[in-house]
Amino acid sequence: MMNAPAHITPSSDILPMARISHSVMEPAFLASEVAKRYPIVGPVTAFLLYRGMNDVYLVQGSQERFALRVWRKTYRGVDEVATELNFLDYLRSQGFPASAGVRTRDGALYFKLDSPEGPRALALYEWAPGKKFTDQMDIPMAEKIGAQFARMHLHGLDYQGDRPFAMDNVVRFKVTVPALLDFVYDRPDDLRDYAIICERLAQRLMDIRAENVPMGICHCDFHSSNVHVDETGRITLLDFDGTGEDYLMQDVKNFVWGNLFYGFSPDYGTAFERGYESVRPFTDDEKRHGELFLMTKAFRLLAGMAESSAAVGRGTLRFRNLDWLGDYIKSRARPLGLL
Numbered sequence: 001m002m003n004a005p006a007h008i009t010p011s012s013d014i015l016p017m018a019r020i021s022h023s024v025m026e027p028a029f030l031a032s033e034v035a036k037r038y039p040i041v042g043p044v045t046a047f048l049l050y051r052g053m054n055d056v057y058l059v060q061g062s063q064e065r066f067a068l069r070v071w072r073k074t075y076r077g078v079d080e081v082a083t084e085l086n087f088l089d090y091l092r093s094q095g096f097p098a099s100a101g102v103r104t105r106d107g108a109l110y111f112k113l114d115s116p117e118g119p120r121a122l123a124l125y126e127w128a129p130g131k132k133f134t135d136q137m138d139i140p141m142a143e144k145i146g147a148q149f150a151r152m153h154l155h156g157l158d159y160q161g162d163r164p165f166a167m168d169n170v171v172r173f174k175v176t177v178p179a180l181l182d183f184v185y186d187r188p189d190d191l192r193d194y195a196i197i198c199e200r201l202a203q204r205l206m207d208i209r210a211e212n213v214p215m216g217i218c219h220c221d222f223h224s225s226n227v228h229v230d231e232t233g234r235i236t237l238l239d240f241d242g243t244g245e246d247y248l249m250q251d252v253k254n255f256v257w258g259n260l261f262y263g264f265s266p267d268y269g270t271a272f273e274r275g276y277e278s279v280r281p282f283t284d285d286e287k288r289h290g291e292l293f294l295m296t297k298a299f300r301l302l303a304g305m306a307e308s309s310a311a312v313g314r315g316t317l318r319f320r321n322l323d324w325l326g327d328y329i330k331s332r333a334r335p336l337g338l339l
Contacts, residue, residue: 024048046068067099074307097236140271149255150278154280173299216245217243
């Protein structure tokens with residue numbers, strides 16, 4: 001009888017457990033977990049809608065549909081999702097049109113499940129009516145969305161009350177820049193420049209706190225795909241998963257920058273700002289720092305995408321947008337004195 005080749009591992013050996021960056025939860029399992037927790041008329045089904053920085057599932061009952069978000073395991077604490085969900089719950093109480101979390105039978109706005117990479121938070125959201133503004137771009141509607149966005153900021157100031165705003169979220173990109181430097185390991189100019197920009201940008205953002213540049217509760221990732229408009233013109237804001245304390249003008253410029261990134265006319269951003277100012281006029285200092293906030297958005301995005309690449313892959317950023325983003329950031333960092 002021939003002996004088994006030495007390179008074949010006997011089936012009785014215990015295989016090493018792989019470390020997981022980002023697992024995808026099975027839809028039928030999630031449907032059953034949702035049915036246990038929420039007062040939805042069944043049967044309840046689910047399917048994966050898209051996989052990205054977080055995973056989103058469409059959950060369908062016999063009478064209603066919902067969006068289920070499963071947060072990815074990141075450097076952020078699993079319970080930080082409460083910041084977003086509590087603010088959205090407040091907006092709902094004020095009659096503001098945003099897709100808010102649905103409460104469980106026990107009254108919770110989210111729940112947690114274990115996964116190979118650790119505990120992950122999940123929340124069920126009201127389904128936003130209409131379709132993305134990206135699919136129906138319109139100048140007058142951009143102006144209306146800007147006005148609604150300003151109202152959200154004013155609600156945020158009321159929600160915050162007398163509590164002081166913290167700067168942690170403003171300079172949080174310092175947590176993700178090490179991943180960016182690892183991402184550009186073979187690009188010596190980027191390695192040098194991004195390290196310099198990180199330190200100087202963080203200091204500049206801290207310095208302008210002393211100026212008339214108001215902070216507030218911000219969406220932090222608002223763009224034309226994060227707002228729906230229905231056939232009656234009803235506007236619904238959504239995808240608040242980046243919610244945090246930030247400069248209000250940064251939140252505005254995030255939308256303006258998103259239009260540039262997606263190749264839309266700058267007229268949409270201009271209309272958005274015009275509508276915004278009809279509700280909350282910009283201060284002179286806010287206007288003066290407009291380019292700084294545009295560059296900050298690009299730098300935060302680049303560092304954040306690099307940090308997320310372990311879960312979603314490096315290919316898209318490395319081979320499509322890395323040079324464009326780098327040129328955008330550096331060409332603005334120099335006249336701002338950040339490089």
